[in-house]
Every structure is written in structure tokens, then in C-alpha cells.
Amino acid sequence: MKDMSKLRVAVIGAKGRIGSEAVRAVEAADDMELVAALGRGDGLETLVESGAQVAVELTTPSSVMDNLDFCVRHGIHAVVGTTGWTDDRLAQLRTWLAASPETGVLIAPNFSIGAVLTMKFAQIAAPYFESVEVVELHHPNKADAPSGTATRTAQLIAAAREQAGSAPQPDATETALDGARGANVDGVPVHAVRLRGLLAHQEVLLGGEGETLTVRHDSLHHSSFMPGILLGARRVVSTPGLTFGLEHFLDLG
Ligand SMILES: NC(=O)C1=CN([C@@H]2O[C@H](COP(=O)(O)OP(=O)(O)OC[C@H]3O[C@@H](n4cnc5c(N)ncnc54)[C@H](OP(=O)(O)O)[C@@H]3O)[C@@H](O)[C@H]2O)C=CC1
Numbered sequence: 001m002k003d004m005s006k007l008r009v010a011v012i013g014a015k016g017r018i019g020s021e022a023v024r025a026v027e028a029a030d031d032m033e034l035v036a037a038l039g040r041g042d043g044l045e046t047l048v049e050s051g052a053q054v055a056v057e058l059t060t061p062s063s064v065m066d067n068l069d070f071c072v073r074h075g076i077h078a079v080v081g082t083t084g085w086t087d088d089r090l091a092q093l094r095t096w097l098a099a100s101p102e103t104g105v106l107i108a109p110n111f112s113i114g115a116v117l118t119m120k121f122a123q124i125a126a127p128y129f130e131s132v133e134v135v136e137l138h139h140p141n142k143a144d145a146p147s148g149t150a151t152r153t154a155q156l157i158a159a160a161r162e163q164a165g166s167a168p169q170p171d172a173t174e175t176a177l178d179g180a181r182g183a184n185v186d187g188v189p190v191h192a193v194r195l196r197g198l199l200a201h202q203e204v205l206l207g208g209e210g211e212t213l214t215v216r217h218d219s220l221h222h223s224s225f226m227p228g229i230l231l232g233a234r235r236v237v238s239t240p241g242l243t244f245g246l247e248h249f250l251d252l253g
């Protein structure tokens, strides 16, 4: 029998690397009840039948939109860690949410506090340096590159520099092998390393006349993402609409 005093949480992608950790974290949380744990092929109707209030979505970019379409249509709030967010996808999600105005969705490019702070520090520092590049390093089983975190970090850096009226970055490169200068995200080079032994790491390298600053974050275990997921589940139920970035639930702006 369900304990109605607890937040009823489902995990979609429950057998994956982060999904399986999220299942354990929800089960261990005193104020939550895990009411469903869905893997590939499991019917989404289970979310409704189980009375889930929040779905934690940790699957793949090819699955996430269908899952969110279902959740929003059924008034189930969602906490999303899955990557692959484009402007088109966000616009589609906003349209769905407009038709279900009491439902909340949090998309967090990264749930770890250190990664959120890395993005914030990079945003603050970026206008003070001529050059900024992002290097993300991940386990070799990761499907997407660059990471959602690195993409978001580069977008925030670019926006901060544009707002400050920063000049374009100096770069005299005339010839380069494909990929040698990384991916160009809003004018910020982003480099992706895939290496056995790593989990999720990021460096923001900033350079000015005679000095450099490096902001580095390391997630050493999937447990680093769990406090953010639990916080997201607690807050999303009273935050209708789309929230992009865990920083908004940490009052970091
Ligand atoms: N925001 C954050 O802080 C973090 C985000 N991530 C992101 O989370 C996502 C998952 O990462 P990770 O756990 O490493 O990947 P995995 O491949 O280990 O896990 C994904 C899981 O989702 C399952 N799945 C796929 N489609 C569906 C579906 N329609 N319904 C139910 N389950 C489904 C997969 O099943 P099958 O194996 O059968 O394909 C797999 O078990 C990635 O986008 C990753 O970048 C990861 C860590 C932190």
C-alpha cells in the first residue's frame, strides 16, 4: 500500500548507469517512495497506474521526448538528466507544457553541485579573459559529444561575453585537421575526451595577458548526481513550467 505522505517518484531508464543509482537514492530517501522503475520496453501507463507524481527521466536523446510528451499530458512532473537539448526540442516541450500549465519539468544538464558551480564560476570569469576553451572528459561508453554540461557551459560563457561586449577570441589558426580545434559552441571551442577509467570531468581554461585560470570539476561516482536529483524531485512539484538548470533550485540565479 502506498504511503500518501511521501512523494511518489518513478525512474525511467532505471537499469542504466545513472538510472540504477537514482533508483537506490529514491529508495533511500525518507520523504520519497519509489513507485515505478521503467526500463526500455516497459509501458509508460505504469506511471499513471503507480500514481507517480514525479518521473526522473534518465534515458537517451532518442527516447526522452516521447517520455516527456506522455508525462506532461498526464500531469506527471519530470526531472530530466538526459542530454541532447536543442532549441527545437525545448520549444516543443514548452508547447506541451502550455497545454498542461500546472505541470513542472526540470532539465538539468548536470545534477552535481560542483558542476553547477563550475558553470557559474566560468560565467563570472569569462568576460575578464581574452581566451576561454572548455575541455570535457568522460567514460568511453558515453553516446553524445560534447557533453550536455560542456555545451551549456560554453553557451553561458558566450552569453556572458556578449553581454560584457568582449572581443572575439584570438586564434591565428590557418590550417587544422578536422576537429583539432574542437567543436564551436557559440564561438567557444569545446573539446571532448573519451577515456577508460574516467567518469565525468570538465575543465574551463581561461587565458589573459601573462596569466591563466583553470576551473576544474570531477564527478568520481554517480552518487555525485543524487542530491541534485532528489532536490529536483522535491522542488519540481511546486514549480510549474520549464526550469532549465539546477542552479534555479539552488538560488544561484
Ligand atoms: N544531468 C546529469 O547530471 C547526468 C546526465 N546523464 C545523462 O543521462 C543519460 C543516461 O546516461 P547513462 O545512464 O550513462 O546511460 P545508459 O545507457 O547507461 O542508460 C540509459 C538507460 O535508459 C534505457 N532506455 C532507453 N530508452 C528507454 C525508454 N524509452 N524507456 C526506458 N528506458 C530506456 C536504456 O536501455 P537500453 O540499455 O536497453 O538501451 C538504458 O538502460 C545520458 O543522456 C547522459 O548524458 C548522465 C549522468 C549525469
Ligand SMILES: O=C(O)C1=N[C@H](C(=O)O)C[C@H](O)C1
Binding pocket: 083, 109, 110, 138, 142, 143, 146, 147, 148, 149, 150, 199, 200, 201
Ligand atoms: O553521460 C554522462 O556520464 C554524463 N552526462 C551528462 C552530460 O552530458 O553533461 C552529465 C555528466 O557529464 C555525466
